[in-house]
Every structure is written in structure tokens, then in C-alpha cells.
Amino acid sequence: MSEFDTQLVHGTPQHDNDTGAVNVPIYASSTFIFPTVDSQVKWDYARSGNPTRNYLEDQVATLEGGAKGFAFSSGLAAIHATLAIFSPGDHIIIGNTVYGGTFRLINQFFKRWHLEFTAVDTQDAEAVEAAVQPNTKAVYFETFTNPLLKVTSVKAIANIAKAHHLLTIVDNTFLTPYLQRPLTLGADIVVHSATKYLGGHSDVVAGIVVAKTQELADRIYFNQNGIGAVLSPEKSAQIRRGIQTLAVRLNRHLSNTAKIVDFLQSRDEIEKIYYPGIPGSKDYEIAKDETNGFGGIVSFELKKGLDAKKFVESLNLIQLAVSLGAVESLIELPYKMTHAELSEKEQLAVGITHQLVRLSVGIEDPKDLITDLAQGLAQL
């Protein structure tokens, strides 16, 4: 098999048309011909399967090292289809700082369907083990949490999960298979908001699930086809294209982020930096062991008394917006924007203060990004 960076560019050739097209065509077809009534056709109806979507699904399955991939119309649709493999009365342990939309799906949707959840700090393996109940079926977490970049060991959780016959489900949005392949570290299912790094250009909302085994793949496929939140052929082609440049984009995200972290460390206005690439923390040790890089998101706290709103609003190049993982740099205040659904008490309990800023570092020239941050800080 070819090297990972080559696999990003070349998925499995479909050889399904005689035009010689280098890329898989966008099959804008909702239905497909049966040569005869009794024909066993590979494609019959596009919710059940579409060749363009299938190319993307095979591409991500290979990159993550799983049996089968599935593409959805959003990251949350992917998470919904994953958690919907469980049944009423099942219990799932979730990371206590998972993406807010995942919490909303759990608290305001799946609990009504009688799935039970316990939220724990998944960096603390003992806390995870202590939360296991007779009806526990899975542990679900993000390896790098948002916005404080606390790192969970996939190996540690997968070991506990295996001992208790639980599934390990990892949201790999922040790292992508370029930086971490959870299935190779013991996880069973990986989910993505492909809206972020996989797409990479802030122009598509999409989700991905990859299952390690065919048995799990069959359960996810049932939900993909049965619930039906599939990714369109057009959007599938856009995510496929995004994936082709994943390595080059992430290399630049990583080097830009390292330079910005150095810059922030040199500034008196900064109280604290949250980035797993800074040595001396448990996060650094786990990330060093289990990832190929520390990611393109950095959060930092401004010193007390400095106006965080004024800072983010004063930037010229770095845009004030939620989301992350795209070519352009985006900045936001978690307490007001991405994590506004939490009460102030809940925010403070997980370390989200009014001084906290989250920066998704893009692939611009790092000198311009640092100049922009410097002029913003100079205004405080």
C-alpha cells in the first residue's frame, strides 16, 4: 500500500466510466437502471449508495484504517447515526467537554429515547472506569477537547473499554487521520465534522463515520440508509478534494500554530496558553505519544482587566467567527460564542472564562497573522 500522503491524493479508482476522468465524477443521479427486474445492481437509489459518495467513504475508511466509511450531511448527523446504534436503556460514558451540539443531541434528544449518559473527564482513566455500569455500552470522547485542548489517551480508554466489552468512539475532528488514527490505537468507531479540516475551506457542512469492523459498519449503514441524512454527491466531491490537500494544509497549520504559540509566550498581555504542544503537561505527554502533531487550534487567556471583546473585534485579518479547521484564521470568545449554551457556572467549571480566546490558525503567512495579533494586543 502507498504512503499516507499518497493515499490522500489517490483514493480507490472506481473505473466506472469510459471518459478517463482523473477524478470520480459527480453522479447527479438519485436512481439507477436495473437491466432486468431480477438484476443484482450495485447502485439502485442514491440514499442507499451513490458512487461519488462511495468514493469519499472508501477514501476516509482507508485513511482511518477502518472497514467502511459513511458520509453524512453534517457532523451532528454522523454522531446521531452513530449513537443511534444503541438501544433504550443502554448507558454511554461521554467526555465532559464534548462539542456543545453533541451535548444538546444527548441531553435534549437521546435522553428522550432513554439512552443514559454519564459525563466524565476522560483524561482521568480511573474516573472512566468508575463510571462503568452493567448497562454501559460505549465510551465517547474527543481526544483534544474544545476549547481548552485537554488531551485524552485513546489507548488508555480503549484498554478500559475492552476489559468491560464496551465500544470506544472517538470524535477525530480536531486531529484528522493525518495527526491521529484512533482505530489503530484501539478505538472502534471514529466520527468527524468534515466541515472542519477534512473539507478545509469553510464551504461545506459534512460528517463522516468510520467503523473498524464490518459488523459495526453494518449497524452504522442501517442508520445512514434508514434515517437518511446522507451527504450529496456534490458535497462529497468537495470533501474528497479537501482531503487531497490535507497533509500540505495541516503541515502549514502546524508550523503557523507553533510560531503563534511562540509569539503569545513572549507577550505580557497573555495570562495562560492552552496548547498541547507546550512541554510540561500531561496533555503534551499523551499527545506526543499518540499523535503526529499538536493541531492547529490554540486557546489563550488574556490577563485580568484586559478587554477580550475589544481584542477579537480589533483584528483586521483574523476573522471573528465560530468553526475551525479551514485555510483562513478564525478567532472567537467561547463564553459568548461556541459555548454560550452553558451557564456561567458550567463555563467556569470547565475553565471557560470571559478572558478566554480560541484561535483556529489558518494557512496564511504567519508574519501577517502575528502582525495582526500584535496590533490587536497593542490596543488593550
Ligand SMILES: Cc1ncc(COP(=O)(O)O)c(C=O)c1O
Ligand atoms: C468536535 C466537533 N464535533 C462535531 C461537530 C459538529 O459538526 P457539524 O457542525 O459539521 O454538524 C463540531 C462542530 O463544530 C465539532 O467541533
